Amino acid sequence: MDPDSVTETSRVPHGSSDDGSVLDFSANSNTRTPEGAREAYDDAFEPSRSYPPDDYPEFRAAAADYVGCAPERIIPTAGGLAALRLAIGTTVQSGDSALVPYPSFGEYAREIELQGGDSTFVPHDTVLDTDPEPHALAVVCNPNNPTGERYDTDRLRSFAARCRATDTLLLVDEAFLGFTSEPSLAGEPGVVVARSLTKLFGFPGLRAGFAVADDGSHDRLATARRAWSLGWPAARVGTVSMRDEPFIEATRDRIARERRFLRETLDAEFTVAPSDAPFLLVTVPDHERLTERAREAGVVVRDATTFRGLDSHIRVAVRERSENERLLDALGIDVPE
Numbered sequence: 001m002d003p004d005s006v007t008e009t010s011r012v013p014h015g016s017s018d019d020g021s022v023l024d025f026s027a028n029s030n031t032r033t034p035e036g037a038r039e040a041y042d043d044a045f046e047p048s049r050s051y052p053p054d055d056y057p058e059f060r061a062a063a064a065d066y067v068g069c070a071p072e073r074i075i076p077t078a079g080g081l082a083a084l085r086l087a088i089g090t091t092v093q094s095g096d097s098a099l100v101p102y103p104s105f106g107e108y109a110r111e112i113e114l115q116g117g118d119s120t121f122v123p124h125d126t127v128l129d130t131d132p133e134p135h136a137l138a139v140v141c142n143p144n145n146p147t148g149e150r151y152d153t154d155r156l157r158s159f160a161a162r163c164r165a166t167d168t169l170l171l172v173d174e175a176f177l178g179f180t181s182e183p184s185l186a187g188e189p190g191v192v193v194a195r196s197l198t199k200l201f202g203f204p205g206l207r208a209g210f211a212v213a214d215d216g217s218h219d220r221l222a223t224a225r226r227a228w229s230l231g232w233p234a235a236r237v238g239t240v241s242m243r244d245e246p247f248i249e250a251t252r253d254r255i256a257r258e259r260r261f262l263r264e265t266l267d268a269e270f271t272v273a274p275s276d277a278p279f280l281l282v283t284v285p286d287h288e289r290l291t292e293r294a295r296e297a298g299v300v301v302r303d304a305t306t307f308r309g310l311d312s313h314i315r316v317a318v319r320e321r322s323e324n325e326r327l328l329d330a331l332g333i334d335v336p337e
Helices: 037-043 057-067 080-089 107-114 153-165 215-224 232-242 245-266 287-296 321-330
Strands: 074-077 097-102 118-123 137-141 169-173 191-196 209-213 279-283 313-317
Touching (some): 074 215, 080 209, 097 107, 107 137, 137 153, 153 169, 245 279, 245 321, 287 313
Antiparallel strands (some): 074 209, 279 313
């Protein structure tokens, strides 16, 4: 991290509300958790009186099966954001340029700035057509946050090959890819994948995730990783969750069904972007008025104008049917019979 850049860098706004009296549609975590997660959490109490094994063999094995790579490629981290910081911090030097999509997750540019690097912003739907050669790093969010679109896997692999040819590290944030059946880029040469267990498994407060890197980047990331980067509860719950394939499949089906319901209903009043993620980006005529109206009805939505390039948008999570109907009512939309 570049000390001089810290004073010139600000925090990034995020969704989520800690107000227990409202229904939170501003964050995108699963409303359900795997059946064995609570028992795994409770069972971690006694082991937590000692340090966990720093190589996390069970967690790494489960993560490898989950994304389809070798266990030795897994680098455990305290959430997906820690994986992003690890990849950017071991790649970007002061004065380097990095290719960053927009609108997209604001932490990419922030982490690059903290390293003293410069972000070259390109529209998220053209990033795979951009020449990576001038850049030390290229970032792709798949599916993209906040727009929700998933990139074509073949085009993404082709872009990865072009990045390899120019010695540009490709960082792929797959925080929401688990909601789809698409394959991960984990293990692809010249690519670092960042994964979060926050979204699919519904544990934003647990702080569990991992990075995946090939031989060219793995040793750097593994060396730079902080010791004991996962506590016992995160390691135990993460291991159980990633092995719960029925839960993963049921979640994908439910989210797809509820996303379709929400999109079709919202589309009658507003413009809704296509999405493969557990959220929808909605263009609205007056985002401030609509956000306040929802809040008065006890529902919090994400003001998406904090994302670069968006000026009258909200982002809404996909939740349970009764909750989705409450969102529609808060936005002044008639709920279908």
